[in-house]
Amino acid sequence: MNLKEGSLDQTFIALADPIRRAILARLNLGKARVTEIAEPFPISLNSVSKHIRLLERAALVKREKIGREHILSLNPSGLDEASAWIEETKSLWLARFDTLNALLLKRKRGEL
Secondary structure, eight states: OOHHHHHHHHHHHHHTSHHHHHHHHHHTTOOEEHHHHHTTSSSOHHHHHHHHHHHHHTTSEEEEEETTEEEEEEOGGGGHHHHHHHHHHHHHHHHHHHHHHHHHHHHHTTOO
């Protein structure tokens, strides 16, 4: 597995969990302290921190330390690779469906 594949895997792993997606949705509104992020979740601060670390490994979240405070922000460019992969795969499948559709139309018209 090359580095690019690994980072794509990390992104999809990070996005697979509803808590991590909720964290990203909150950060989409703006920067927040870790304790603010953890507040609405019915899990421990330690568990939320583990989710945040996974988001950081996937380059979806940035952490800034100001004194004792840890401020998180969304890193939207972390989704670029996943978005490109999805679009590339979608284009491939749409082309295949177009080809299949053309073949089915020819068959229906008796041209095959």
